[in-house]
Amino acid sequence: MNSIDRRTVLAGLGAAATGLLAACGKDAPDTPSLLSPTGSQVALVEKKRSATGRVRSLNVTAAPVTLDLGGGVLAKSWAFNGEAPAKEIRISAGDTLAAELSNQLPSGTTTSIHWHGISLRGDMDGVPPVTQIPVRSGSSFAYRFVADKPGTYFFHPHVGVQVDRGMYAPLIVEDPKEPLSYDDEWVVVLDDWLDGVTGTPDDVFAELSHGMSGMDMNSGRPRRPASRHPSMAASPYASPSSYSPSHASPYAPSYASLHSPSPSPSGDGVSTRFTLSGTASPLLGHDAGDVNYPYHLINGRVPTDPAVHTGKPGSRVRLRIINAGADTAYRVALGGHKMTITHTDGFPVEHEEVDALLVAMGERYDVLVTLDDGIFPLVALAEGKDVSGMALVRTGSGSLPDPAVRPDELDGRMVTADQLRASDGARLETKEPDQVLRIKLTGSMRAYDWAINGKRFDMNNPTADPLIVQEGQRVQLDFVNATNMWHPMHLHGHTYQLGDSGPRKDTTIVLPRSQVSVVFDADNPGQWMLHCHNAYHSEAGMMALMAYGA
Secondary structure, eight states: OEEEOHHHHHHHHHHHHHHHHHHTSSSOTTSOOBOOTTSHHHHHHHHHSOOOSOEEEEEEEEEEEEEEEETTEEEEEEEETTBSSOOOEEEETTEEEEEEEEEOSSTTOOBOOEEETOOOOGGGSOOTTTTSOOBOTTEEEEEEEEEOSOEEEEEEOOSTTGGGTBOOEEEEEEOTTOOOOOSEEEEEEEEEEOBTTTBOHHHHHHHHHTOOTTSOTTTOSOOOOOOOOGGGGSOOTTOOSOOOGGGOOTTSOOHHHHTOOOOOBOTTSOBOSSBOOSOOBGGGTBOOOSBOOSEEEETTBOTTSOOEEEOOTTOEEEEEEEEOOSSOOEEEEETTOOEEEEEETTEEEEEEEESBEEEOTTOEEEEEEEOOSSEEEEEEEETTTTEEEEEEEESSOOOOOOTTOOOGGGGSOBOOGGGOOBOTTTSOOOOOOSEEEEEEEEOOTTTTOOEETTBOOOTTSTTSSOEEEOTTOEEEEEEEEOSSSOEEEEETTOOEEETTTOOEESEEEEOTTOEEEEEEEOOSOSEEEEEESSHHHHHHTOEEEEEEBO
């Protein structure tokens, strides 16, 4: 096997950076000089991180696998270490993570690992060709970095639309001075699934890339109101005790009928086998998503054969909720329970008691729940899509909830991220920004030409049109959504703050025809991606390079 280590990467990236700067001489005098991801400032900042000296070493193998999703559903996909999600990695803040990625995917398939949400050294961020060379099939790559910020994170590839396969896993960085008091933890990973069932993510992107000609120029799809039957929110706890779809609630569409996409031509004859039309969510500004998924999973299981957390009545449990999906925001609720939000995207917030959460792709929320006695559904409703995933919490005896259950809590009190406040220790110091960058989100479903500032990102020329920041400055990003779709905007290597006192986050929802302003301190030099975390919007071009000036 060919092995790629940091020395090889440094040499390759250094040569590339030298060539780029040389090319910027006579022929392109206006091209700015950018700090290399392998520059001396990157190493200097890494040395300043609070490190314990402990090293957690592990191997991660990316390979084809047949996954058992439960309920007799088998899916041929790609996964890390043969599971989806792969087993969580758990370290303490300040530990060094040393992960060897082995690429055993089909010949010609490159991959990588992006450590989502982690403020780490720039050359370990896992974004080919910006921060590393692609990891070829049959080769390996050694990631090594200090993770000094506690929180709930996860990791996934950053090549093409591989994030919509089975290659992802939680990364939990524990706080050695944990201020919360609780009895147990449950890591909850949400995902929208089609790989190996109705097609592949590459099939989906190929179809979406044709666009939706003949439909509305901005939204690309017809509108319809949300269509939840009032009884779909009725109390679930007297539901039939069988998980068979044939016993589905009489008030909801059968589970099988909700998950049977069939090809149909659009007005110009283009197949719409995977394209979802008519989705509607007031929470997301109506259009909820692009893709028709046959299943929505919680911890890799379908609702008819769910994952189960076993606990004790009266125990206090910390749920770490991760949306690893590619195209779906989830409204999450635990039937019969309130939840107290404590963190979002790894950082603490002033506590808020809610009935339900809205979790976009790439977002994470930590909540505390005091468990009642019985069997309760944890439901992840695919927002605007009228389908859901379900897991169970079991603390005693009781009837098993119906797989298509809709707990009352889904329609209860919900606090969105913009309504949260960072806790005192997480809030940024108030000061005027040194720089304001306007990030205009553009594109439409009609042409599927998603972009930032009207320019679609080109992986073959990643340093074209960078957003340049300077180390040590306070930067304000104004996300201006000029489209009729919502976009979860994710920044690598940093966390920003919503407004003057909002939560610290790395991924935030920007609603259609709206603006969201965030601020961050430019304290992690390198070259970083800023993109929509809808995998298909990002791959189409809604991505930009945010780079530190040399």
